[in-house]
Each structure stands twice: as structure tokens, then as C-alpha cells.
Amino acid sequence: MEQYAPTSAEDVAELVKAAIANESPLEIGGNHTKQALGRPVEATHALSTRGMRGVHFYEPSELVVSLAPGTTMRELTDLLDQNGQELAFEPIDYRALYGNEALSGTVAGTVAVNASGPRRIKAGAARDHLLGFSAISGRGEAFQSGGRVMKNVTGYDLSKLMTGSYGTLGIYTDLTLKVLPKPEMEETLVIHGLSDQVAIDVMTEASGLPHEVSSFAHLPADVATTMDAPLAGSTLPGAMTALRLEGPEISVTKRKADLREHFANCGGEFDEIEPSRSRNFWHALRDCAPLAKRNVDIWRISTAPTIGAKFTTAIRAAGIEASTYYDWAGGLIWLATEADAVEAVSSIRAALKPFGGHATLIRSSITNRATVDVFQPQPAPLAALTARVKYSFDPERVLNRGRMRKDL
């Protein structure tokens, strides 16, 4: 497939117009780190944003950075790090799932898949941190929305719509993101030996306490034991329920003590992941590292936190053998199963139906991703509305045709 890496917004617009004229749809990407995420794209040519790189401005005291779409996550992370800042939504790095080099994806790609990690429950998702953007639509026209300020209701919030649209609505040519100070330090309190349901009760209770836990995860025993000791940071056996504390040291120490006291009688054994290892531990969970090594299909399910354990019970009752762990206090379930996606999809979505939420097939063979609905199907009126929104940006479907859904 012929590949283009235009270096300006004008060239992107020309390429899109040419694609329309020649009825030759484009595969939109960056550094190809997430090509295995989503349905296979119907395209004759590929357009990468990697030719557009660099930072337009970065103003740490204004908490804002503006950059070209092909800037790599490595470049952005290093830049923010020099000023003690970061993207607070903890973007997923797909190295564990798809075998990429660490942080080699582009900023545009990260935003395009709305990839958010463990701190999402506290700090928001990628969609909450995109302040504004410029893009080329599927009509080959340049447009922009939002701005560089935090508070803005001037016109429709197209930043939300574009985030998580997998390059099916427009091609980013500039992005302006909100950044935040890194916490002074972090530490993780671990409770060992809880069942899934008790762990979820503990996590949802902790999320209602004023101790400002910023991430809540539970690894059942079979998954906890597969984590490398240096990564897990804890040597006790059995299931791990992890509560993350971030902030000034004096505050972290106090809150950790308060939580220990509060949950003294929950039935588990306490341990801690020390500050130097805590961040790596959460990044491993963020990237699905505990399950990614197995050569099986991976699903990612978002539901209400209290539903987590009920959902896994339901899929096991339906005969699906799976390994799972929970993030977002139970609201995010990472699931690995040997069951063929074509067979498993109906059981997984049927188990989710009574509770609400969505299940996404994060990793599977290209054949499966072409056959199975990778993203949760929508009820007919909503699916029709979604298709009309796609049409309003990309009437000829020249941008990432079929990536999210066959008709988009």
C-alpha cells in the first residue's frame, strides 16, 4: 500500500481531496503502534502524521502544551518531565499488548483512541485533557475547535467528539493539551488475599472516603502470581488489592495510616509497594502487562464499579474461561481468554447487558477483528445518529473506513 507522510496541514488536505476524487480511501495513522486495535481498515493508501512533529508552545505555569500530531509520546513525556509535569490521564502505552517500543506512538494516536490509565477514575480521560485542535475533515477541509484555555463553551465541543474517534472523523494537524504537575510522590497500599467481591466492596468504599486514593485495582490470585516480583513490588502470595496514594509525602504517609486503620478488619493482609516501585506497578496495570504476555485474545470492559465481580461470575457461568483483573475500583475489567472471539463475543456482551457498559476486543487475530464487532454495538437509533455524525465530517468515508464499525 502506498504511504504518505505529509509535512503540512495543506498537504494533508490535498491528499484527502485526492482520496475523494479517486475513490481511494485512506488508512490514517501515526507510527503504526495501534494498527491492531479496531477493525481492519478498507484503504488503498495510508496517511501517517509522523511527518508533522514538534512542539508549538509549552507553558508550564499555564498548564498547557500545543504540538504537531506526529510528535511521539516519548518526546512529549520527556519534555513535561523536565518541568515536573505530565498528562494526568496516564495514557496507555501499547508496548505490552502489541509489542511496540515504549512510548513510540504519536500524541495524535494517543488522543484518537482516548487511551486512559488507572488514574482516569480520579483525573479524567484523554477527552478531558484535549483543550483544542486543528484538523482536516474527510471533506479535505481545515477546521479547528476549542482553544488553549481550560474554560471554554464557544461553539460545539468537537474536541470531545474527535477524541476516541480513531481517525474516522478528521486528521489532527495540531493539538493543545492540558498538563498537570506530577504528584510529589506516590506509594501503594496493598491488601492481600481478598476475594473479587470483597475486594470490590473495599475499593468502592475507599472511593467514598476523603483519603483521596487516586487508583484502585484488584488482581485475583492467578493474575497476581504471574506478575514479576520486581513489578509487583510485593512478595506476599495471593490476590492483591491495591490502593494508590499520591501527593506530598507528609500527606501520603498520613492517608496510608488512615486507610490501614479503616480497613483493619477487612480480612486481608497488608503490604506496601514502596515509592520507587509504585509508579511502575501502576504502569504495568495501565498497559495490561499482567495478561498481555499470554498469546490469547484480550478484552477491555467498562461498567459500573460495583458490577465488576458480578460480570466475571456471569461470563464464567456462561462457560468462558478467562483470567481477569480489575482497575477503576472494579469499573474496568481486563480479560484474557482462550475462547475464540467469534464464539465468546455473544457471551461477553450478553453478560454485560443487564448491567450496562461496553466491551471492546482489544487484541485478536485480524480475521476475528474483521468478523466480530470490535466495539460494543449500539441500539439502532443511536447507531444511526453515530453514522450521521460520521457523514457530517466524512461523507465519502475516506478516513479509516470500517475501523470502528463496518458502516463508519
Added chain:
Amino acid sequence: MALMMPKPEEEILANRDLLIERLRKILPADNVIDDEVSRRAYECDALTMYRQLPLVVVLPETVPQVSAVMALANEMNVKVVPRGAGTSLSGGSLPLGDGILLGLSKFNKVLEIDYPNRCASLQPGVTNLAITKAVEHKGFYYAPDPSSQIACSIGGNVGENSGGVHCLKYGLTTNNLLGLEIVLIDGEIVQLGGKHLDSEAYDLMGLMTGSEGLLGIVTEVTVRILQKPQTVRGLLFGFPTLDDGGNCVADIIAAGIIPGGLEMMDNMAIVAADDFQPCGYPRDVESLLICELDGTDSEVDHLIARVSEIAKQNNASVIRVAETEEERLQFWAGRKNAFPAVGAIGPDYLCMDGTIPRKELSRVLAGMRELSDKHGLRVANVFHAGDGNLHPLILYDASIDGDIERAEAFGADILRLCVDVGGVLTGEHGVGVEKRDLMHTMFSEADLEQQQRVKCAFDPNHRLNPGKVFPTLHRCAELGKMHVHKGKVPFPELPRF
């Protein structure tokens, strides 16, 4: 007023009797208001300078009723203007003479509070403050707190993406929503989100938030509720210049501290507030900064010392730390009274709502002083300093001929200035009709056309709240035309890899 609204359509006016008759088949008789005296109560929202009697007012009580009203309006090609509590400051629910005014005031119930999942489901007419009232006995609250929170409704907050004084740390409405139920123009009912995070496909909930009633009718809202912080402490700083105050704000944030609230006032606003109700503000400073720090006890103590030190380094002439809750509320009292206080010296005022990059504050304030001389009107400033949202209050006297026009021209100049320095027209009040004709200062025609194409995906005939937000209405068929002709554009010479 010079404001141009879409010309009333003769056919709609001619069918008014039939429309009312059919609405009465959908709704209880009392919920269809057609007499002139009763309709008068709905002729404006909080932007009172624009008034228009609606064609008819309907007050549905159930979602199927809303759906039936929308389906009927769609069938009869009648326009619909949604209205929550009517507190919009930008004319978002200004009625149309040929449109149904659809009031959601009867949707006033809290439907469910789910503490373990930290969310609450509400009908759209529930007031913002009522959400916190419903959950505070368990130690929770709803974060966005627009100053009209006692009256404004959550449905309206969704329409305008309302903010408040705690946005820097806790976000706006859009960052605190989990789910919406909306009724589309044809009466179809759609659920977006729920109790889970993120969307399975396009983030239509994010798009709906701040769409000012142009895309659909919100009939149910699920919000996140947060646990109240253990401690909230207030600090009050006075500075000899506006620049010192502005620099202090930048230094606090650069030090990695995100306060719960960070509010600034200029001398005119300080003196007006203290005259209105003595609150102990230092009257001889050029800028006053109220800083609220929240979190756990240990963290807040630690931060108070750091923030006070930063203020000292920025020449603060007054540094006060509230030792009691009463004292903290006293710090806020003057700020919360700022609008009526300025109104008292007005006698009238126009409240603007631009947002600017914080570093441009002194430049914008200097520019505003020049504009004040140019237009011959005074301006007082209160400022959500943390997030750059500026509320200049332009003082005028409606009884003086030409003063309203002068105030509007002054306001428009201020907003142009905000856009010039990299800011935006509105931070939290919405475009509505008030800023509609300034949209071109921020957006190109292509930007506005793309936004209107999104509108077409929801409302192809411009029946829902037309005349708001967009300065010109283009027919959807016109917007859909492509300017590229198949086969006529050759592949250009571009680098290939």
C-alpha cells in the same frame, strides 16, 4: 435592540390553533400555556434585554410526553426552544415567536443516588445546589458550582457546560457527567453513557454538553458525586499592583499546586463589595486574591505554608489565613456579593465572560482601561484566576439614552481583545444570542460550517433553537455539497515513503 432573529414563518403562525389543539391531546390541559398573560412569564431568561413572546409554552411531565411533543413539532415543522430554569446569561432560551417553548421545570426529581458507584441520576429540572443537598448528609457533593446554583437546573448546566469557582481542580459540567438521556428532534429517545466511564463509540455526551439546546432535549442526567475533602482552608492576599497578583497565581501553579479555588478582584470590585456589605477586605490594594486549599488535613497545612511564602515573594501587602470556618466564609462573602455590589453602584451592569491565557491578564486589564475611556463607561473585574475566566462588569445606566448600546459595544470590544490574546468569547455563560454575532472573531467560515454540519446530523431542518450560537443559518443541503469533483483532482506531488 439590533439583534436579528430568524423571521417568523407564516405557515407556523397560521397553524397555531391546530398545533395547540394537538398539544392538548398529548399533555394535561394546564401544561399547554397559550394565553398571552401566562406566556409573558417566559418571554426572556436572565439576559433580560432581549424579550420575545413564545408561540406557545408546554410543560411536559414525562419522557414519553417530551418525545410526543418533539414528534409533533417535527411533523408540523414547528421550531422548539428548550428551557430549564431560565437563568441563562446569554439568551440561550430566548423564545421564538414561531416556536414552542419547551419548559422542563416539572422534571424536578432526584431519580437515584448510588453511593457505591459515586453517582446520582436526576431529572433535568433539579437545581444544581439540590444535587449537593441530596447527598451531603453522606459526605458527598456535586463539584461544578455556578454562582446561580440555587436556581439553575442541571439540564441547563449540561446545555451550557456550566462551571463555577472550582473548575481548575474539579472541572466543568462535561468532566463530571456519566450519562445522559436525550430526546432527538423526531422524538426518538437515546441513552448516552450510564454509570460507566467513556463511550463505546463517538463521545456524543461530550458533544451534547455545551451545545446550548441545539441538538436534543436532555431528559435525564447522571452525574459523578465526589466525597467532600477532609479540610477546606481559605487564604486572602492583597497586592499593590495587578501584576503582582497575576504573578502570584502563575507562581502557585508553576510550583505544582492546584488550589480548589483561586479568585481575583480588582480595586473597583473590592471597594464595591466592601461598601455593599462590609467584609473586611483591604480597600487600598490593587488586587485581591482568594485562595482555597482543600484536601486532607496534613496536605492542606503543608500547602498553606508554601502558598503564603509564594505570596510574600510576590510583594503581598496583606496575607491572611482563615483560622475558622466563619473566617473562610467571610473571605468569600465579598466575592460572592460582587455582582450585586457592582449593580448597586451601576445602576445597571453587563456581565461579560471571556477566558484568556492567565499570563495575558495585565495586558487585557490595561486594554480594558483604554476601552473604558473610549466608551466612557466604568468596568469592574472579578476573575476566576485559576482557569483564566474573566468576568468584567460594565457599568451603565439604562435610563440614559444610548448607554445600553455603548455598554454592548464596550463588551464586544472586550471579547475581541480576549480572542486577540489567544482566549475565547465565553468561558461558561454560552454564546446564545448575546455573542452569536461575534463568532467570526474566533472561527473561520469553514470552522462554523463544520459545526453546522454536526447540527445537521441531529436536526436537518434547523427546528431546534434556531437563531442561537450561529450568526448565519445555512441549509443542510447547501452545507453537504462537496467542492471536490470526482476524478478532477490529480494526486499532487508529495513526499512518498
